[in-house]
Amino acid sequence: MADCVYLKLSESCLAEKKKVRIKDVATVVSGNPDAKYDIEKMELASFTGTKEQKVISVMYIIELIQQKYPELQVEALGATDVVVYYRTYDTSDNVKQILKFIMICLIAFFGAGFSIMSYNSDVNMVGQLDVMENIFVGKAREAYPVAGIAYSLGLFIGIIIFFNHGVKKKFTDDPTPLQVQMRQYEQDVNQTVITDAERKKECKDAD
DSSP, rough: OOOEEEEEEOOOOEEESEEHHHHHHHEEEOOOOOHHHHHOOOOEEOOSSEEEEEEEHHHHHHHHHHOOTTTEEEEEEEESSSEEEEEETTTTHHHHHHHHHHHHHHHHHHHHHHHHHHHHHHHEEEEEHHHHHHTTTSSSSTTTTHHHHHHHHHHHHHHHHTOOSSSSSSOOSSSHHHHHHHHHHHHHHHHHHHHHHHTTTTOOOOO
Protein backbone atom coordinates (compact mmCIF):
# COMPACT_ATOMS: atom_id res chain seq x y z
CA MET A 1 0.00 0.00 0.00
CA ALA A 2 1.36 3.40 -1.03
CA ASP A 3 2.20 5.98 1.58
CA CYS A 4 -0.37 8.73 2.01
CA VAL A 5 0.31 12.44 2.38
CA TYR A 6 -2.32 14.74 3.87
CA LEU A 7 -2.43 18.44 3.02
CA LYS A 8 -4.46 20.97 4.97
CA LEU A 9 -4.47 24.17 2.93
CA SER A 10 -4.97 27.57 4.54
CA GLU A 11 -7.48 30.08 3.18
CA SER A 12 -4.88 32.85 3.12
CA CYS A 13 -1.43 33.58 4.49
CA LEU A 14 1.14 36.36 4.63
CA ALA A 15 4.47 35.35 3.12
CA GLU A 16 7.51 36.25 5.19
CA LYS A 17 9.92 35.68 2.31
CA LYS A 18 9.80 36.21 -1.45
CA LYS A 19 9.91 32.46 -2.10
CA VAL A 20 6.76 30.63 -1.04
CA ARG A 21 7.05 26.99 -0.09
CA ILE A 22 4.42 24.37 0.66
CA LYS A 23 5.02 24.60 4.41
CA ASP A 24 4.07 28.31 4.24
CA VAL A 25 0.57 27.64 2.93
CA ALA A 26 -0.29 24.14 4.15
CA THR A 27 0.17 21.65 6.95
CA VAL A 28 1.75 18.41 5.71
CA VAL A 29 1.23 15.07 7.49
CA SER A 30 2.82 11.83 6.31
CA GLY A 31 4.09 8.57 7.71
CA ASN A 32 7.24 9.06 5.65
CA PRO A 33 9.28 11.74 7.46
CA ASP A 34 11.79 12.14 4.62
CA ALA A 35 9.06 12.73 2.05
CA LYS A 36 7.25 15.09 4.44
CA TYR A 37 10.38 17.21 4.92
CA ASP A 38 11.10 17.32 1.20
CA ILE A 39 7.49 18.21 0.32
CA GLU A 40 7.43 21.07 2.81
CA LYS A 41 10.52 22.55 1.13
CA MET A 42 9.02 22.53 -2.38
CA GLU A 43 8.77 26.01 -3.90
CA LEU A 44 5.35 27.11 -5.11
CA ALA A 45 5.84 30.71 -6.19
CA SER A 46 8.10 33.72 -5.83
CA PHE A 47 7.47 37.44 -5.56
CA THR A 48 9.42 40.18 -7.31
CA GLY A 49 7.62 43.34 -6.20
CA THR A 50 7.10 44.98 -2.84
CA LYS A 51 3.36 44.39 -2.60
CA GLU A 52 1.85 41.40 -4.39
CA GLN A 53 -0.66 38.62 -4.01
CA LYS A 54 -0.96 35.23 -5.69
CA VAL A 55 -3.64 32.57 -5.76
CA ILE A 56 -2.45 28.96 -5.66
CA SER A 57 -4.76 26.00 -6.23
CA VAL A 58 -4.48 22.81 -4.21
CA MET A 59 -4.52 20.91 -7.51
CA TYR A 60 -1.27 22.63 -8.50
CA ILE A 61 0.31 21.55 -5.21
CA ILE A 62 -0.88 17.96 -5.66
CA GLU A 63 0.46 17.89 -9.22
CA LEU A 64 3.80 19.25 -8.02
CA ILE A 65 4.09 16.56 -5.35
CA GLN A 66 3.10 13.71 -7.66
CA GLN A 67 5.65 14.77 -10.26
CA LYS A 68 8.40 14.07 -7.76
CA TYR A 69 6.69 11.30 -5.75
CA PRO A 70 4.35 9.45 -8.14
CA GLU A 71 4.06 6.57 -5.69
CA LEU A 72 2.55 8.76 -2.95
CA GLN A 73 -1.18 9.16 -2.47
CA VAL A 74 -2.07 12.79 -1.74
CA GLU A 75 -5.23 13.70 0.18
CA ALA A 76 -6.25 17.37 0.27
CA LEU A 77 -8.14 18.86 3.19
CA GLY A 78 -9.28 22.37 4.01
CA ALA A 79 -9.52 25.11 1.36
CA THR A 80 -9.21 24.43 -2.37
CA ASP A 81 -7.34 27.68 -3.06
CA VAL A 82 -5.01 29.80 -0.96
CA VAL A 83 -4.36 33.53 -1.32
CA VAL A 84 -0.73 34.40 -0.55
CA TYR A 85 -0.03 38.03 0.31
CA TYR A 86 3.43 39.55 0.30
CA ARG A 87 4.40 42.90 1.78
CA THR A 88 7.92 44.22 2.24
CA TYR A 89 8.72 45.84 5.58
CA ASP A 90 8.78 49.62 5.52
CA THR A 91 10.10 51.66 8.45
CA SER A 92 7.24 54.11 7.92
CA ASP A 93 4.65 51.36 8.46
CA ASN A 94 4.54 52.00 12.21
CA VAL A 95 3.69 55.65 11.68
CA LYS A 96 1.06 54.72 9.09
CA GLN A 97 -0.51 52.19 11.46
CA ILE A 98 -0.70 54.77 14.25
CA LEU A 99 -2.33 57.31 11.93
CA LYS A 100 -4.80 54.68 10.70
CA PHE A 101 -5.63 53.74 14.29
CA ILE A 102 -6.29 57.38 15.24
CA MET A 103 -8.42 57.89 12.13
CA ILE A 104 -10.48 54.75 12.80
CA CYS A 105 -11.02 55.81 16.43
CA LEU A 106 -12.25 59.24 15.32
CA ILE A 107 -14.55 57.79 12.67
CA ALA A 108 -15.95 55.22 15.10
CA PHE A 109 -16.44 57.79 17.87
CA PHE A 110 -18.18 60.47 15.81
CA GLY A 111 -20.03 57.92 13.67
CA ALA A 112 -21.39 56.09 16.71
CA GLY A 113 -22.25 59.40 18.42
CA PHE A 114 -24.15 60.64 15.37
CA SER A 115 -26.02 57.31 15.08
CA ILE A 116 -27.03 57.38 18.75
CA MET A 117 -28.18 61.01 18.53
CA SER A 118 -30.17 60.25 15.37
CA TYR A 119 -31.82 57.27 17.07
CA ASN A 120 -32.65 59.28 20.21
CA SER A 121 -34.15 62.03 18.09
CA ASP A 122 -36.14 59.54 16.02
CA VAL A 123 -37.75 57.83 19.02
CA ASN A 124 -38.10 61.09 21.02
CA MET A 125 -35.90 59.85 23.85
CA VAL A 126 -35.98 63.24 25.60
CA GLY A 127 -39.74 63.10 25.79
CA GLN A 128 -39.66 59.54 27.12
CA LEU A 129 -37.19 60.49 29.83
CA ASP A 130 -39.45 63.40 30.80
CA VAL A 131 -42.40 61.03 31.11
CA MET A 132 -40.39 58.60 33.25
CA GLU A 133 -39.19 61.43 35.52
CA ASN A 134 -42.73 62.68 35.87
CA ILE A 135 -43.94 59.18 36.84
CA PHE A 136 -41.22 58.31 39.35
CA VAL A 137 -40.21 61.75 40.66
CA GLY A 138 -43.17 63.95 39.88
CA LYS A 139 -41.08 66.57 38.15
CA ALA A 140 -40.05 66.40 34.52
CA ARG A 141 -37.34 68.98 33.95
CA GLU A 142 -35.75 69.59 37.32
CA ALA A 143 -34.51 66.03 37.71
CA TYR A 144 -34.00 65.38 34.00
CA PRO A 145 -30.14 65.49 34.12
CA VAL A 146 -30.17 62.52 36.51
CA ALA A 147 -32.12 60.44 34.00
CA GLY A 148 -29.86 61.56 31.18
CA ILE A 149 -26.74 60.61 33.09
CA ALA A 150 -28.21 57.23 34.02
CA TYR A 151 -29.22 56.61 30.40
CA SER A 152 -25.74 57.54 29.13
CA LEU A 153 -24.00 55.29 31.66
CA GLY A 154 -26.35 52.42 30.86
CA LEU A 155 -25.70 52.87 27.13
CA PHE A 156 -21.92 52.87 27.69
CA ILE A 157 -21.98 49.75 29.90
CA GLY A 158 -24.29 47.98 27.46
CA ILE A 159 -21.94 48.64 24.53
CA ILE A 160 -18.91 47.39 26.50
CA ILE A 161 -20.72 44.18 27.49
CA PHE A 162 -22.16 43.60 24.01
CA PHE A 163 -18.86 44.03 22.17
CA ASN A 164 -16.92 42.29 24.95
CA HIS A 165 -14.11 44.83 24.81
CA GLY A 166 -12.73 47.61 26.92
CA VAL A 167 -11.10 45.57 29.67
CA LYS A 168 -7.99 43.37 29.78
CA LYS A 169 -10.02 40.32 30.75
CA LYS A 170 -12.98 39.50 28.54
CA PHE A 171 -16.32 38.56 30.01
CA THR A 172 -16.48 35.44 27.82
CA ASP A 173 -14.23 33.61 25.37
CA ASP A 174 -16.77 33.94 22.57
CA PRO A 175 -15.73 36.05 19.57
CA THR A 176 -17.17 39.54 19.60
CA PRO A 177 -19.62 40.74 16.92
CA LEU A 178 -16.85 42.95 15.55
CA GLN A 179 -14.47 39.98 15.26
CA VAL A 180 -17.17 37.97 13.49
CA GLN A 181 -17.78 40.74 10.98
CA MET A 182 -14.06 41.23 10.37
CA ARG A 183 -13.62 37.50 9.80
CA GLN A 184 -16.55 37.50 7.38
CA TYR A 185 -15.05 40.49 5.58
CA GLU A 186 -11.68 38.72 5.31
CA GLN A 187 -13.34 35.63 3.80
CA ASP A 188 -15.24 37.79 1.29
CA VAL A 189 -12.03 39.56 0.25
CA ASN A 190 -10.16 36.27 -0.22
CA GLN A 191 -13.01 34.82 -2.28
CA THR A 192 -13.09 37.95 -4.46
CA VAL A 193 -9.32 37.74 -5.03
CA ILE A 194 -9.64 34.05 -5.97
CA THR A 195 -12.53 34.71 -8.38
CA ASP A 196 -10.70 37.60 -10.07
CA ALA A 197 -7.51 35.52 -10.42
CA GLU A 198 -9.45 32.65 -12.00
CA ARG A 199 -11.15 34.97 -14.46
CA LYS A 200 -7.83 36.56 -15.41
CA LYS A 201 -6.17 33.13 -15.66
CA GLU A 202 -3.63 34.21 -13.03
CA CYS A 203 -4.33 31.38 -10.62
CA LYS A 204 -1.56 28.76 -10.34
CA ASP A 205 -3.48 25.61 -11.14
CA ALA A 206 -2.80 22.13 -12.48
CA ASP A 207 -2.14 21.83 -16.21
